[in-house]
Amino acid sequence: MDFAQDIEVYSLIAFWAFITIALMYLFSRTPMGRMANAVRDNDERTEFVGYSQRKVRFISFCASGFFAGIAGGLFAINFEIVTEENLNALTSGVVLLMAYIGGVGFFIGPIVGAVLFTLLQTLLSIYTEIWQLYVGVLFVLTVMYVPQGLTGILAMHIPIYQINRLGSLVVPYIRTGIPLAFCLAGVVGFLEMIHHVRAASVGDTEMSLIGIGFDTHTVMPWIIVAVLVAVGGYFTKTQLPQLKEAWERAHAPLGSDEGAA
Amino acid sequence: MTSAIKLTGVRKSFGPTEIIRGVDLDIRQGERHAIIGPNGAGKSTLFHLVSGRYNLSAGSVELNGEDISNLPPYEIYRKGLSRSFQVTNIFPRMSVFENVRCGLMWSQEYKYSFWHLVDREKKLNHRTAEVLEEIGLTSRQHVPAGVLTYAEQRALEIGIAAAGGADVIMLDEPTAGMSHSETDQAIALIRKITDGKTLVMVEHDMGVVFDVADRISVLVYGEIIATDTPENIRNNKAVQEAYLGAEAEHA
Ligand SMILES: Nc1ncnc2c1ncn2[C@@H]1O[C@H](COP(=O)(O)OP(=O)(O)O)[C@@H](O)[C@H]1O
Numbered sequence: 265m266d267f268a269q270d271i272e273v274y275s276l277i278a279f280w281a282f283i284t285i286a287l288m289y290l291f292s293r294t295p296m297g298r299m300a301n302a303v304r305d306n307d308e309r310t311e312f313v314g315y316s317q318r319k320v321r322f323i324s325f326c327a328s329g330f331f332a333g334i335a336g337g338l339f340a341i342n343f344e345i346v347t348e349e350n351l352n353a354l355t356s357g358v359v360l361l362m363a364y365i366g367g368v369g370f371f372i373g374p375i376v377g378a379v380l381f382t383l384l385q386t387l388l389s390i391y392t393e394i395w396q397l398y399v400g401v402l403f404v405l406t407v408m409y410v411p412q413g414l415t416g417i418l419a420m421h422i423p424i425y426q427i428n429r430l431g432s433l434v435v436p437y438i439r440t441g442i443p444l445a446f447c448l449a450g451v452v453g454f455l456e457m458i459h460h461v462r463a464a465s466v467g468d469t470e471m472s473l474i475g476i477g478f479d480t481h482t483v484m485p486w487i488i489v490a491v492l493v494a495v496g497g498y499f500t501k502t503q504l505p506q507l508k509e510a511w512e513r514a515h516a517p518l519g520s521d522e523g524a525a
Numbered sequence: 526m527t528s529a530i531k532l533t534g535v536r537k538s539f540g541p542t543e544i545i546r547g548v549d550l551d552i553r554q555g556e557r558h559a560i561i562g563p564n565g566a567g568k569s570t571l572f573h574l575v576s577g578r579y580n581l582s583a584g585s586v587e588l589n590g591e592d593i594s595n596l597p598p599y600e601i602y603r604k605g606l607s608r609s610f611q612v613t614n615i616f617p618r619m620s621v622f623e624n625v626r627c628g629l630m631w632s633q634e635y636k637y638s639f640w641h642l643v644d645r646e647k648k649l650n651h652r653t654a655e656v657l658e659e660i661g662l663t664s665r666q667h668v669p670a671g672v673l674t675y676a677e678q679r680a681l682e683i684g685i686a687a688a689g690g691a692d693v694i695m696l697d698e699p700t701a702g703m704s705h706s707e708t709d710q711a712i713a714l715i716r717k718i719t720d721g722k723t724l725v726m727v728e729h730d731m732g733v734v735f736d737v738a739d740r741i742s743v744l745v746y747g748e749i750i751a752t753d754t755p756e757n758i759r760n761n762k763a764v765q766e767a768y769l770g771a772e773a774e775h776a
């Protein structure tokens with residue numbers, strides 16, 4: 265396929281993507297869309313305000329099939345091939361994973377999740393063979409600690425932004441972020457080394473991380489990552505109380521906090 | 526005049542236990558009817574049977590002269606019967622405004638439409654705002670219903686039930702767990718919102734019952750032992766023994 269054709273395909277897909285996103289948003293603002301929300305929230309009660317939850321679910325299912333159908337058509341145009349692989353449980357699972365990482369409770373959540381997932385897939389896979397592990401861990405952590413997803417984390421900052429207090433969180437975030445970054449770097453280094461030791465061919469003990477070459481069969485690299493994890497983890501922990509306090513202060517009702525703080 | 530609700534020989538069993546044991550009840554159009562009885566007598570079960578949440582084991586239920594036995598709840602609602610729940614049953618993650626609007630949508634003929642955008646439907650939103658005003662939740666309309674106080678949730682529960690303008694409204698213990706002043710407010714709200722309609726309510730507060738009800742039915746152990754005016758119920762020996770007496774001893 266030549267370049268001009270690529271651009272055409274891209275324009276076609278982008279056009280339909282925007283149209284369908286707009287349609288989905290509008291759908292969520294119709295009586296039907298609102299009742300779909302109501303059924304999700306409390307399916308039993310919808311029956312006592314006149315709506316059959318089964319019919320609401322049925323129509324929602326048809327609508328999602330409609331949009332999935334468009335997506336499938338565009339996929340086929342883009343890749344010019346559709347196989348069992350595009351329909352199997354793994355692919356369906358990946359879509360769910362994107363939605364959860366992004367945040368299922370928000371309209372843009374799945375979009376954010378899909379963009380992030382694709383970025384991770386294309387960028388991370390250049391640097392590491394175990395990118396799927398990182399995405400998997402991200403998914404598990406999201407489900408365990410932020411069920412609202414990444415969009416949810418962003419959304420939590422909106423009220424703080426609205427009362428102009430976002431600035432008060434910058435320093436606490438940096439203070440927690442630096443040791444956390446060291447800790448994560450240690451964890452990543454550890455995982456990469458383990459993977460290298462297990463996956464590399466016999467006798468190949470040389471590996472490089474961020475441009476530094478070393479021998480995985482010597483002790484020093486292992487000590488370095490262990491220290492990174494331990495020290496980074498320790499300092500992250502010491503910084504958590506001030507972060508929590510800053511967070512609570514940012515949420516305190518207007519006018520009541522300044523004196524107390 | 527046809528009755529608003531007419532129960533004939535209604536029975537309900539869960540497995541081997543019969544909870545409702547042959548209930549005949551005639552609720553007149555436009556009356557305020559209270560159902561009282563000890564805990565576990567089957568009052569909520571009776572509500573569930575009339576409103577379609579449970580199927581009948583035997584007997585029949587009529588609404589305005591039409592047989593509604595074993596219809597699903599949404600069909601019964603569309604025929605003009607709306608109810609609230611003893612255990613608050615709202616849409617916790619949707620805003621208070623949206624909760625009320627959900628209670629209105631069917632009656633405003635939107636059905637399953639995906640041709641209208643709810644935010645642009647002036648009449649729908651105007652009516653929603655009116656109901657919010659009536660139940661006193663205008664200032665709370667944007668918060669998720671799940672974060673309302675208990676009393677506010679109870680008001681919303683009534684609001685959702687009454688929003689659609691059904692002509693028969695059933696309220697299951699609307700004031701349970703409320704303080705005195707909250708109860709007074711709730712009763713004023715119930716009077717206002719059910720004006721000119723048929724009201725059936727389960728209520729434990731005897732002050733409220735004798736104040737609000739035109740007639741009272743006493744349900745004891747799955748059977749109605751008396752249906753009468755408040756005065757006659759108060760003086761009814763059987764009722765005193767079975768219920769009011771026990772209540773007085775209790776107090
Ligand atoms: N779904 C059910 N399955 C089994 N038993 C039930 C069910 N619902 C209610 N009961 C029983 O029926 C009896 C009456 O309950 P209920 O109607 O809630 O009483 P009331 O509202 O008068 O306090 C209780 O003994 C209760 O345990």
Ligand SMILES: [Mg+2]
Binds near residue numbers: 568569570611
């Ligand atoms: Mg009950």
